Amino acid sequence: MVRSTHGPSTTPELSRSQQEPGRGGEAGAPAHRWWVLCIIGIAQLMVVLDATIVNIALPSAQRELGFSDGDRQWVVTAYALAFGSLLLFGGRLADLIGRKTTFLIGLIGFAVASAIGGAAPNFEILVMARALQGAFGAVLAPSALSLLTTSFTDPRERGKAFGIYGAIAGAGAAVGLLLGGLLTEYLDWRWCLYVNLIFAFAAFAGGLRLLRPGAPSDRPGLDIPGTVVVSAGLFCIVYGFSNAQQHAWGAISTWGFLLVGVVLLVAFVWWQRRAVHPLLPLRVVGDRDRGASFLAMFISGAGMFGVFLFLTYYMQRTLLYSPVKTGVAFLPLVAVLVVTSMTTTNALVPRFGAKPIVPTGMLLSGGAMAWMTTLDRDSTYAAHVMPPLLLLGLGLGLIFATSLNLATAGVRAHDAGVASALVNTSQQVGGSIGTALLNTLATSAATHYLSGKRPTPAVVAQAQLHSYSTAYWWSAAFFTFGFLITFLLFRPGVPRAPEAAPEESATPAAI
Template sequence: MEHTPASAESTGSGPRSAPPTGAAHAGGRHEHRWLILAVIGIAQLMVVLDATIVNIALPSAQADLGFSDGNRQWIVTAYALAFGSLLLLGGRIADLVGRKAVFLVGLAGFAAASALGGAATSFGMLVVARALQGAFGALLAPAALSLLTTTFTDPKERAKAFGIYGAIAGVGGAVGLLLGGVLTEYLDWRWCLYVNLIFAVVAMIGGARLLHGGRPADRPRLDVPGTVLVTVGLFCIVYGFSNAETHAWGDVLTWGFLLAGGALLIVFAWWQTRAPHPLLPLRVVLDRDRGASYLAMFIAGAGMFGVFLFLTYYLQQVLRYSPVSTGVAFLPLVACMIASSIFTTNVLVPRYGAKPIVPLGMILAAAAMVWLTALDAESTYAAHVMPPTLVQGIGMGLIFATAMNLATSGIAAHDAGVASAMVNTSQQVGGSIGTALLNTLATTAAANYLVGKEPTPQVKAQAAIESYATAYWWSAAFFAIGFVVTLVLYRPGPPRHLAVVGESAVHVG
């Protein structure tokens, strides 16, 4: 048994960390902790699925509101821009104001923005609503994860909770495809937004009744220069990669924003070493396990779009699946990911640690991507599509559940919000980069295949299959890089779980 202050655990030195407060009671056990997990899970599912549920509704929304193909991407981009650029600020606001208050405000704002979008009568109104969804989602997501972190401090219960939460975060995109297909096909595209009101009301009622304030006594002050630098920097990065999906990489709006965003993030990192009250204290990211977890979320976020995005195209455009059938086709992946997440955090990580688990997940995900490159116009779901998606689900469960747990383990109460925000930021920025890169590579592959060929329907279909295979190969490359990175960075052996005993932080390992 090793007695170590939490912040010292993070950096090897530094002031003694306060134990988590507000949500931990009776030896770290909240009396309604499993109901709280249900509330947090509903809120997280709402935020994650909203990144994909609207994709299915876009053609219907476009026909209804009459906007052009060129403007269509802004329905997705507006959400990603606001969400990705404001996450770190949202996490720090949760530390400053109180996690319960920020959680409830985020829910209320997200619901209101969803109602606005569902009632949209113009393209501009819908874009504004999506941007507001992203902004309130940036408040909600880190507050939810930090509430989970401070509610579950018992190592065994924390493992179960993070297994479930990791599964929700990972499968939300697939659930969004299924739910979006059902709502669009049987009701109306507007219900892809209105459905959030149901999630939000249930979570708000539960949160108001069950949650405690969750505001640490030693509240940090807001780092205004750091906030401006990282918010604008992340905005530029997400915008640059989003712009690359529809414009050339040589377009000034692509490389210019990427260059500006990179420069601002470098200045932000420098400022964090000198700021009296840094927005993202280096003790949060310099711990090996925590830093490896953030990188794992970033890489997995980039790579998994090879499944959700291009396999969706394949099922609908090549195999001619309906939106609902496409969503159903992802259910085996969802089931495997949930089972893998829960088994990993409860059995594997406590025994072996993250070092063998996350790299194994990366290898399985990479293998699944390579397997998918064999798909062609004659492939069938049961024999050719489902087997690699089952492997993918197992691999993603190993990655997400473990990385989310270790990314927030042993964190000081006054850093819980910003540490949680880094998890979401890593996944969101990774997803934006992965989507842009894979779209560009796939489009180029299709164009190269068509050179010198008669553009018959069969040739066009084969060009599409070639583009999907290219995306799968590059996704496999992302996961292969993730294997190397996580194998090198994660500490060997079981993690040093945090328990709160009296006024000291105790690590058992």
């Protein structure tokens, strides 16, 4: 059980309720922890679905605001840049000033940024609002996961909680596609941003009432040099890969940023070994299971975001689905992912451990991607699209729920925020890299297919299918690599309960 490293609880009124039979469950767990899970789930869903909900609204926004195809990517990239580069800082901030405080600040900021974006009169304001959403999302996301980590300490309840959270993390992107289609088709593209006000209000009202205030009394100082270096490094990495979608890999605006990003991240690791109060204590990533979990989130993020992108194109351009019908088509994946996530953390991990489960999820996901390469113009949804989607939902459910649980298991209370941030960073950066790589490879494949051919509508349509197939094969390769990595790194057997350090007290961490 994870125990706090500080003194008496800052919330004695809640401590009393925690000890009442039938109300609080195990000592040290909030009596209202399942309501806390609902609040965290709403906030996490808002952050995750916002990565895809705007994609559906982009054509309508472009027509109304009049920006070019070249500028269009910045509506998506601005969010990814701010979110990916500031996540570690947001996680450490949660550890320093208290997770309730950063959670509520993140919700308010995200809601204000969404309102600005929804009312945007021009392209520049919309991009600025998306960047603000990403910045406040970087504060909100790690706070949410670390609140979950410190609220659920009993292994059985922790499994259920992380099963639900893993389902939200995996299914949020698909939910975003559906919700974006519904709002764009029946209301207006601006509601794809305004809808966040509803989510934020519900989570803020519940969080203000139920979350415990306070910050660790022994909190270390903020590692400002480390914060600047890692934020700049992550920015360069995400920007470099995002830029590759428009420019050649040989362009200095692509490889130059990637090179600088790698150098800065290496410098960050070097600095963390010497800093008095490191932003990312290396003990957080030193555990084998935890390190394997971060890599699993990174690799699955790269493969998952790719399939959502190209399968969306396929359904809308080849099968001629509407945005709403496209979103509905992803619902079977969501359903299987939710059920699998719950079953995995409650029944499979406690019995078999992570080693057989996450690699199996990688193989199933890779198999689903290979299956999708058979899709063509004559494919039907029930016979050809849905079966690999169901298989992918099964694979991702095995990966996400297990990795999210083990990535934060056993961390010290004052490291929970930065460990949670690293999970989100892994998935976000993996998604950015995967999307850029797959988009570049798919575009090159289409160009190569059209070379020397007359560009008739039938040939162009076939070139599109060829590009999608190329992306699916590479996604399958990502998951195959993920199988090898996770099989080698995860320890065999049931996860061990983390031991508390001798000097740690038994009081719950202030959140």
